[in-house]
Amino acid sequence: MNVKDKIQLLIPFTPLIVVFIVLILRPYYLFPVGGDTEFHLARAREILGNPFYGLFWDSITYYPMGRPVWHQPLFNAVYAGLWYLGGVRFAESFLCVFQVLLTVGVASWFANREYGIFAGYFAGLFALAVPAPSTLTAAIPAAYIPILAVLTIYYIPKDKKKAFIASFLGLWIHMVALACFIPLYLVDNYRDRTNLKIIALLLPSWLFWAAYWFYFRDRLVTGGMFYTLTHLKLVPPHPGSYAFLIFIAVFFMGIIGLYLLYNSNYRQFKLFTTYILIVMFFSLFGFNGDFLRGFQFAALPMAILSGLAVQRGYKYLYNNHSRIISSSFLLVMVFISMMGAMVFFSYLPNQHGKGWDALQTPFEGEYAPLKEYIENNTSPDQILWTDRELAEKVAWMTGRRVSNGLYPDNTYGGTRGFVDEHQNINIYQSDGYVLVNDFNNNTLIQIKLGTY
Known part of the structure; x- marks a missing residue:
């Protein structure tokens, strides 16, 4: 293999290499960020403490009732395993970096193998x-x-x-998988015996989780099936943001890619179209009113299809027009793709300007003194009460069960009929302080936040 061939092999994966370097230089993942992270850290902590029970029931918050799990447990089980092997910071960092690199790598790999070098580069x-x-x-x-x-x-x-392996893993990771994986085999060829065998193998997992959530439907506070349609809202960034505007450009290029696929690989066209339509439709009936989740689920396939559109567009212009026009087209696509990448990196959480030197800082950050106090002054089986916004944080930091957990809007995430109860240890947060009070509301310790 000569130098030119080696360079051509490397071009599609240049985005992957660049992303890896940026993530190493900007380790945003060294500390927990956001409510989703708190939730999954709490689930992983519970699985560590009680692997079998914790896989299928959430009892570390909402004590004493607990609640059904909101996601199939595979992701949180892996989280717990990594935590056990290397600690909580290692688990968090590995999963954050891994999923970004895997997303970019799969996009480049798929588009490069199916459509060409340029497709792989731009898809990434x-x-x-x-x-x-x-x-x-x-x-x-x-x-x-x-x-x-x-x-x-x-x-x-x-x-x-x-x-089959990819589909099976999906069915044990997220509830949206129940809607989108089995239909792929039916759309591909519902008469194909191998497809039918795979469906038969996937069906027990599908039935288990469908029955699980149907059985516990009265325990989960969701607002009802049509809550999203009647309470449409957007999580940041909003539709006027650069991230959303660039995504829309990529989305429309992906539609062009779908059209091209329709004329060149109808089988693949059916599979992509089925998945994209299902996840976007499903998003209208879940996710607490945030219908943008459907676009998020469709973003990776649309990136790959956009890569196809760029590949075919450049080839057409190169063969039928001057090199100036084809090169100009390529430069515009480079500009759009680079803008998307820069906007993405600008949204990486800012960990107070800290880099790898922050490894000496406790993973819990400003809440580390609270964790230390709880671990030193309570027993592992003691029940605590906290403010709502602290429930999952205290649960994953300490492993103690918490008699609270309701989210601020009191709509999603709760257990129907749950009533929180004050305990011998009650934790409040207000005006930059955390107060740890006893049963009679006497303050045992006051911890100032913001210094770590």
Whole structure:
């Protein structure tokens, strides 16, 4: 293999290499960020303490009732395993970095193998142009559904065993998988015996989780099936943000890619279209009113299809027009893709300007003194009460069960009929302080936040 061939092999994966370097230089993942992170850290902590029970029931918050799990447990089980092996910071950092790199890598790999070098290069960059960057940078199970869906779509015509593995993993990671994986095999060819065998193998997992949530439907506070349609809202960034505007550009290029695929690979066209339509439709009936989640689930396939559009567009202009026009087209696409990448990196959480030198800072940050006090002054089986916003934080930091957990809007996330009860240790947060009070509301310790 000569130098030119080696360079051509490397070009599609340049975005992956660049992203890896940026993530090493800017380690945003060294501390927990956001409510989703707190939730999954609490779930992982519970699985560490009681692996079997913790996989299928959340009892570390909402004591004594607990609540059904909101996600299939595979992601949180992996989280717990990494925590056990290398500690909580290692688990958080590994999963954050891994899911971003896997998203970019799968986009480049798929587009390069199926459509060409330029397609692979641009797909990798377009994969960063997502409507809600926070859901790609935070370690959450939803980030893996589009990855596993793309792998399923790739392998259904090529390797049924690998397609099955990708689909099976999806069914144990996130509830949206119940809607989008089995239909792929039906749309591909519902008469194909191998497809039917795979469906038969996936069906027990599908039935288990469908029955689980149906059985506990009266325990989960969701606002009802049509809550999202009647309470449409947007999580940051809003539709006027640069992230959303660049994503829309990529989305429309992806539609062009779908059209091109319709004329060149109808089988793949059916699979991509089925997945994209299902996840976007499903988002209208879940996610606490945030219908942008559907676009987020579709972002990776649309990035790959946008790469196809760029590849075909450049080839057409190169063969039918002057090199100036084809080169100008390529430069415009480079500009759009680089803008998407820069906007994505600008949304990386700012950890107070800290880099790798922050490794000496406790992972819990300003709440580390609270964790230390609880661990030193309570027993592992003691029940605590906290303010709502502290419930999951205290749970994952200490492993203590908490008699609270309701989210601020009191709509999603709760257990129907749950009533929190004050305990011998009650924790409040106000005006930059955390107060630890006893049963009679006498303050045992006051901890100032903001210094770590």
